[in-house]
Amino acid sequence: MxxxxxxxxxxxxxxxxxxxxxxxxxxxxxxxxxMNHIVKSxxxxxxxxxxxxxxxxxxxxxxxxxxxxxxxxxxxxxxxMGGIMFTVFLNDDSELYVRMTLEKNHETGKIQxxxxxxxxxxxxxxxxxx
Numbered sequence: 001m002x003x004x005x006x007x008x009x010x011x012x013x014x015x016x017x018x019x020x021x022x023x024x025x026x027x028x029x030x031x032x033x034x035m036n037h038i039v040k041s042x043x044x045x046x047x048x049x050x051x052x053x054x055x056x057x058x059x060x061x062x063x064x065x066x067x068x069x070x071x072x073x074x075x076x077x078x079x080x081m082g083g084i085m086f087t088v089f090l091n092d093d094s095e096l097y098v099r100m101t102l103e104k105n106h107e108t109g110k111i112q113x114x115x116x117x118x119x120x121x122x123x124x125x126x127x128x129x130x
Contacts (some may be wrong), residue, residue: 032076035084039076043111044102048088051098051113056126065125066090072097079103083114095121 038044048069049060058064068091075087083103090096100116 031078035076035078036073038084038102038111039071039073039086041111047102047111047113048100051100051116052088052090055098055118055122068092069098085116090122090125093121095119096125098122 048071052059052066052069056064056066059066060068070089070092072087072089075085077085079085079101083101085099085101088098088100090098096119098116098118101114102111103114104110105112
């Protein structure tokens with residue numbers, strides 16, 4: 001083979017690798033956008049608030065120990081076992097957090113909480129749960 005043919009083969013190889021890597025990155029961005037959209041949905045808001053009310057029956061009221069919450073958008077990620085994982089900060093305190101995992105129920109098509117946990121500081125705040 002001549003040098004020109006080798007250069008053409010090499011450039012073709014680089015273009016092919018570039019297309020594959022670019023496609024992978026685009027799919028990753030699409031997946032992240034979809035997960036963010038799901039976590040910000042009304043359905044997930046209801047799931048989060050119901051769980052907070054489970055921890056503190058007066059949550060999100062003046063009587064509650066859990067007064068406010070905020071989803072940490074930087075924590076949203078795909079769970080290797082399936083679903084979406086994210087962190088919820090309580091009362092504007094990064095040490096008061098609840099971790100949640102969501103998955104879609106294949107029978108009903110609805111999103112449901114499938115796992116998670118909370119910081120010891122949350123346990124101390126609301127009293128012992130589970």
